[in-house]
Amino acid sequence: MADPRGDVGVALATMRARCLIRGIDLADYQRLSEKVAGWDDWWNQWTAMGEHYLGLADRYQAAGWQTSAGAARVRAGVAFHFGKSLAVQDDARYRDLTVRSVDAVAAGLRLLDPAFERIEVPFEGHKVVGNLRRPRGTARPPLVLLLPGTESVKEEFPKWEEDFLSRGMATLSMDGPGQGEVGFELGIRLDYERSVSAVLDVLDGRDDLDLTRIAAAGVSLGGYYAIRSAAFEPRITAVLANCGPWTLGEEWERMPPLYRAKYAWNLGGGSEKTARERAKSLTLDGVAERVDVPALVIFGGKDVLLDGDRHGRRTAQALPKGELWMFEQGNHAVTDFAAEHLGPGADWLLTHM
Amino acid sequence: MADPRGDVGVALATMRARCLIRGIDLADYQRLSEKVAGWDDWWNQWTAMGEHYLGLADRYQAAGWQTSAGAARVRAGVAFHFGKSLAVQDDARYRDLTVRSVDAVAAGLRLLDPAFERIEVPFEGHKVVGNLRRPRGTARPPLVLLLPGTESVKEEFPKWEEDFLSRGMATLSMDGPGQGEVGFELGIRLDYERSVSAVLDVLDGRDDLDLTRIAAAGVSLGGYYAIRSAAFEPRITAVLANCGPWTLGEEWERMPPLYRAKYAWNLGGGSEKTARERAKSLTLDGVAERVDVPALVIFGGKDVLLDGDRHGRRTAQALPKGELWMFEQGNHAVTDFAAEHLGPGADWLLTHM
Missing domain, CATH: 1.20.1440.110 (acylaminoacyl peptidase)
Known part of the structure; x- marks a missing residue:
């Protein structure tokens, strides 16, 4: 082999x-x-x-x-x-x-889903893209933005979208800078929240969404993006971060080589050293404390990529309205206790957004 | 251990x-x-x-x-x-x-599911029980009866029900003689279709179901029950049998001891020899050719309990309007190719019922 x-x-x-x-x-x-x-x-x-x-x-x-x-x-x-x-x-x-x-x-x-819409949003000379779905039987549903991580994309989320749709929430799974089809043109960047704001600008004025209630939910690096979005975009009213890093670069050495190579590639190629320096700039230092909306941090104590204390507990403690669901036996993104946070996390957002 | x-x-x-x-x-x-x-x-x-x-x-x-x-x-x-x-x-x-x-x-x-109903149907001094669910947004949906097998029950089917509900069909998952809570009082019997008829009698006259279109879908021994029901109950307009036996007793020796013990217990206890004789009486001999409605037979070529040729192909050939979906690499109930027959099987029924 x-x-x-x-x-x-x-x-x-x-x-x-x-x-x-x-x-x-x-x-x-x-x-x-x-x-x-x-x-x-x-x-x-x-x-x-x-x-x-x-x-x-x-x-x-x-x-x-x-x-x-x-x-x-x-x-x-x-x-x-x-x-x-x-x-x-x-x-x-x-x-x-x-x-x-x-x-x-x-x-x-x-x-x-007859209500499905592909939304293309002009952004810095290129575009970001969202898959918008609205639940049946709800005229003005609240909206949840689903944000993927480093090597993930909006195409990974159709099942997750159903957890929100079945609870009467609309979903917009997006590819921002560095992700999927958008990543062909735009690389990973610190201030992902600017692409989130561009998406919300395009949705502004729609009467088939309740735009007074918008949550951001992200997985892995998407958790970092979700928290940044809540810190800098005032239209976000609640946030869920599943296994987001405090600083992406902090745990570089513990990642398997396969993941380091992928992360380096996503971070713009070049040497691992350069990539790692770039990754360190993706940090919640000075960001988390600015989030003034309810925030749920989900983390796995057995995460092989990110340490539970240095990322999960630290993030939850720094968030003024942070709540932590720590699964001590859980892996990265807690995919091994999915029934205990995918649906319940959607309910938590609906309660708090 | x-x-x-x-x-x-x-x-x-x-x-x-x-x-x-x-x-x-x-x-x-x-x-x-x-x-x-x-x-x-x-x-x-x-x-x-x-x-x-x-x-x-x-x-x-x-x-x-x-x-x-x-x-x-x-x-x-x-x-x-x-x-x-x-x-x-x-x-x-x-x-x-x-x-x-x-x-x-x-x-x-x-x-x-606000529309969920538990239906208790008087039957021979005891009762049979169904879980009835109706799809949202359809005033008079057609109805599919979901029939479990030897060691299965209506409680196994909530996920399967969703395959029908999402296609605009109502479902009634039932425990008949020998199954689950009903099995406390009533043992397995040849003529399971009589309990199906009792259920349909109780539903008669409802205006929130389209009772001109009623399918029976069964798994394992439930496949046998579904075919019998279609043969003897004229209100059944289409049938799906997933890995039903032609004769349950025919393959007794090839079953693992765990399954033989369970089947013997379900067949009324006593010796395996007695159970096996009872199992042989559960046969489609003289029954399959009476089914005058469209019938889909689903079977796995690697079924460890029932031989694909002696049960699957034989049944499909004997059914006047039989169609066979044979998964050559599939196991019992083809649980290892589920995406290729659970949803599509529901669509097949909707087309043919």
Whole structure:
């Protein structure tokens, strides 16, 4: 197996629970695990899974089975996403798989949800993009912005969106600077909240959303973005940060090489040393104490990327209205106790936003 | 480990994909797998999982988080069900866990779904019971009866119900003779369709269901029940049988001892020989050819309980309007290709009923 660094094993172990809560079936994941013949083959196998479901979607659509077709397209898009989310070796292929993921998820959501809208927002000569969904049966729902992390994207969130939709909240999952299709043009930046403000400007005046109640919820580096957004964007009325770092660069050495390589690539390429310096500039120093809205910090005590005390507890304590849900046995993003924070976290936001 | 026959290993291997598609999280299943200290401990561990979620449900409910509380109660009830579904050693405990499962699922569905109704139907001096759910936004939805198999119950189906509800169909998951709470009084019987007819009699005249379109969908022995119901109950307009046997007793020897013991217990106790003779009387001989409505047979070529040719292909060929979805690599109930038949099967029924 062409995998001298053992990346396949690291990826399979760290991604399984995450893939499952985002909509991949365990049986598909198991079959993929048995087939992957090396790190280069990782995206082949995910691509094959995605194409399998696209083929099924075509058949379902030909039969007039819109819901099955939509679900299969979303599943395909999620598979394409996981095929490239940790891969850095081939920019052209990364771009191709990103576009296929974006297209499949959008096509699927369009079939599943007549209210689905893709929102493109001009931003600094380029654009940021959001997937907007509104719950059925609610005329002016409150809005939750779902913010992905370093190697994540809006395409990872269709399942998470359902936790909010089923509670009468609208969702806007966004790709900001450094993320997915937007990352082709705009790199990671400190002040992600400026892209959040641009999105809110575009939504301003809509009468099918209650824009007096807007929450930001983020995972991993998206947790950092959510807290920054709450600190600097006054329209945010509550925030949820799941395993966000206090400072991204602080724990560089404890990350597996696979993740360090990916983070370095996302941080603009160059050497790991440069990337690490850039990562250190992404910090909540001087930021967390400015958040004057209710804030929920979710963290896993067994997070292999970020230390629970130095990031989770520290963040919760620095937030003036911070609350901490610490899962002592939980991993990064607490994907192994998902039922205890995905739905309940949505309820917490609805109560506090 | 007090498990001379290796039942824990058999149960863990054969139940995993099934538990997952019915709503148990893999992370919970993994933790349980690591803790189970022997077959006697199997139900302890599932009971502990259920109680954990009931405790969370109480907290969520105290906070006013109805959706989270409902989901946690359903999850608890599903866990209680899996704790006793294969266990035969202690009737009092089986009964206790059955009642706890019934109560938790019903309490959860009541919180999640204002339209939920528990329907008790007088039947031969006792009763059969159904969980009725209607989709939002549809005044007169068609109805699908969900029929469990030998060691299954209506409490296993809340997730499956969602596949129908999201497509605008109502569901009635039922416990008939030999199943769950009804099994306390009524044993397994050939002519399960009589209990189906009793349920339909009670629904007759309702104007919130389209009773000109009623499908029966069953899993494992429930597949046999669904086909019998379509053969003898003229109100059934389409049928789906997932891994139903042609004759239950035919493959007795190939079943693992754990399953043989459970099936013998469900078939009324006594010796395995007696049970096997009773099981042979459950047959589609002379029945399948009477089904004059569209019928979908779903089967797994790697089913460890029932041979794909002798049960799946034979049944599909004998049904005048039979269609076969054979998953050559699929296990019993094809829980390892769930995305390819749960939703699409619901769409197939909607098209044909």
